[in-house]
Amino acid sequence: MVNENKTEVPASYMKAAASGKQGTVKEVAYPVNNYINSSRQFVTDRRIDPEEAGRAIVSGEAIMKSCSVYLPAGYDEFDPNLRYNVLYLLHGVGGDHYEWLCGKGIEGGNYILCNMLDNLIASGDIDPVIVVMPNGRSSHDWTDCSFNSEGTNMLGFYYFDYELRYDLIPFIESTFKTYANIRETSPEAVEYNRMHRAIAGLSMGGMQALNLILGGYRCDSASITGMRSGWSNGLVATVPARGMTDLFAYVGAFSNAPTSSSGKVLGSSIALRGYILKLLYMTCGDADGISIDCYAQSIDGLEEVAGDYLDEYYQVPIKDGVHDFNVWNSGMYHFTRLSFGNEGARCHG
Numbered sequence: 001m002v003n004e005n006k007t008e009v010p011a012s013y014m015k016a017a018a019s020g021k022q023g024t025v026k027e028v029a030y031p032v033n034n035y036i037n038s039s040r041q042f043v044t045d046r047r048i049d050p051e052e053a054g055r056a057i058v059s060g061e062a063i064m065k066s067c068s069v070y071l072p073a074g075y076d077e078f079d080p081n082l083r084y085n086v087l088y089l090l091h092g093v094g095g096d097h098y099e100w101l102c103g104k105g106i107e108g109g110n111y112i113l114c115n116m117l118d119n120l121i122a123s124g125d126i127d128p129v130i131v132v133m134p135n136g137r138s139s140h141d142w143t144d145c146s147f148n149s150e151g152t153n154m155l156g157f158y159y160f161d162y163e164l165r166y167d168l169i170p171f172i173e174s175t176f177k178t179y180a181n182i183r184e185t186s187p188e189a190v191e192y193n194r195m196h197r198a199i200a201g202l203s204m205g206g207m208q209a210l211n212l213i214l215g216g217y218r219c220d221s222a223s224i225t226g227m228r229s230g231w232s233n234g235l236v237a238t239v240p241a242r243g244m245t246d247l248f249a250y251v252g253a254f255s256n257a258p259t260s261s262s263g264k265v266l267g268s269s270i271a272l273r274g275y276i277l278k279l280l281y282m283t284c285g286d287a288d289g290i291s292i293d294c295y296a297q298s299i300d301g302l303e304e305v306a307g308d309y310l311d312e313y314y315q316v317p318i319k320d321g322v323h324d325f326n327v328w329n330s331g332m333y334h335f336t337r338l339s340f341g342n343e344g345a346r347c348h349g
Contacts, residue, residue, distance in 0.1 A: 001303050001313045007283070007321075009116065009333045016108030017118035023072045025101065025114060030171040031062040034162035036139040036155050040224070046166060053159075054218055054239035065142055067168070068097045069176070070114060070131035072121050083179045084130045085340045086172060087198045088164075089332065090205025093157070093257065094145050097135045100202075100332075104325040116333055126340045130176055136205055138163040149234030150221040157204055158219050161212040161241055169197075169247065182247070190246055194275065198339040200252030202328040203291065207257040210298055214251060214277075215243025215269025216261025231258050243269045249278040250339040253298070254331035255291040255323055256282070260298045267305030274309070281314045281335040285321020312338065 016022065033045040042053045043060035050057045076082055091099035104112040120126045135142050139156025148154055169182050180193035201209045210216055217237035222229035227236040237259070245251075253260070270277055280302075284295035299315050316334070321327040 001315060007316060007318045007330045007334070009329055013116050013119040013333070014107055014112050015119075016110050016115055017073075017122050021073050021122040022110065022118050023070050023075070023114055023121075025068055025070050025111070027066050027068055027097075028175070029064050029066050030168065032065050032138065032163050032167045033062045034138060034159070034166050035063060035142070036152050036159055038140055038152060040152060040155060042159060042162075044162065044166075046162075048162070052239070052242070054220075063140060063142070065135055066097060067132055067134040068101060069133070069172075070117060071176075072128040072130070073118065074128065075130075075177070077177060079177075082177050084128055084177055085196045085198070086176075086178050086180065087129050087131045087200070087336060087339070089131060089133045090136050090199070090201030090208050091133070092203035092205060093147055093154075096143070096145055097133045100133045104329055112329070113332070116329065117336075120333070120336060124342060125337055126342070129336070129340055130172075130178065132168070132172055134164075134168055136160050136201075136208055150224055154235075155220060157208060158211070158241075160208055161244055164212075165244060165247065194245070194247055194249045195278070197248050198250035198252070198335070199248050200254065200281070200332065200335050202254045202331070203323065204257045206253035206255055206291075207260045209251050209253045210256055210260045210266055212241050213244045213248055214266045214280075215241055215245075215273065216265050217241070219259045233258060235259055237261070240269070243273050245270060245273045245275040245277055249275075250335070251277060251279070252281040252331060252335035253283075254328045255284045255288055256295055256298055257291065258294045260294050263298050263300040263302030264305050266298060267302040267307075267310070270306040271309045276308070277306070277310050279312045279314075279335075279338055280310060281316070281331065281338060283314075283316035283318060283327065283331045283334075285318045285323065285327045287320050288323045288327070290323045314338070
């Protein structure tokens with residue numbers, strides 16, 4: 001386990017990159033066959049056990065969702081030799097697929113997130129990367145950004161792994177020029193593919209990175225389930241998610257939300273899945289009144305229980321950091337360098 005002291009992002013990386021070194025952002029729509037409907041049932045076109053899902057399984061029509069996609073400078077869909085790693089960035093409870101772009105604002109006419117990515121690539125710190133920013137609510141009302149513990153939009157956060165596995169990743173990897181190809185399922189292909197995918201999230205998205213990717217608990221409304229909530233948000237843990245470390249070798253959680261599972265649960269799930277997690281990067285501001293306690297709970301015992309199935313593990317408290325993009329951009333910057341960076345950038349950044 002590593003505790004990092006350097007958490008700042010170079011000021012120059014926040015500024016617009018040189019002409020010709022700037023990537024582009026596009027919004028794309030894709031069909032989703034796995035989501036929560038208005039009756040709180042789980043709609044799917046797969047054979048999923050209701051006990052695994054923790055609710056009734058029904059069939060239904062696909063819904064259309066949108067995601068934002070950053071394509072690096074030089075991306076050419078007609079070049080047969082170009083392939084890219086993919087980073088998935090997940091938003092917070094009141095955000096959507098624009099939050100990572102708009103959260104810190106614009107500098108030099110470009111989103112600061114894009115400036116950071118452009119400069120990381122232009123400086124040779126990381127290999128060129130495609131960044132996918134989805135809406136993390138797998139629900140019929142996925143555009144509803146309100147906080148309502150009884151809402152189906154809130155419930156959709158805890159079922160996003162099915163959409164990710166069966167809808168979004170297949171769409172991205174059949175639409176864009178990625179190294180990974182989820183249609184290839186041999187053990188060798190699975191291991192190769194997961195080395196070219198990374199995923200990280202802020203706040204609620206950080207919870208998703210832990211509970212859904214490493215493997216923790218889904219949640220639902222306490223009042224609807226008739227269970228008693230141990231949190232102030234009106235939610236309760238229900239059934240475990242099986243995890244997705246077969247698809248991702250690099251996972252980041254920035255200021256993970258209060259419904260994040262404990263470190264012992266997460267570590268046990270990592271070990272149970274049997275895939276070595278190449279990188280787990282967890283960060284939180286030490287003055288973050290929302291997340292600091294659950295951050296501490298989610299790191300407690302994780303490394304010990306995961307054992308040899310956890311390779312590089314970073315716990316990064318940020319001095320005087322709060323629940324904002326100063327922490328989250330720091331997390332994105334360092335996590336991306338560690339996931340897809342060259343050795344010089346990893347060691348001397």
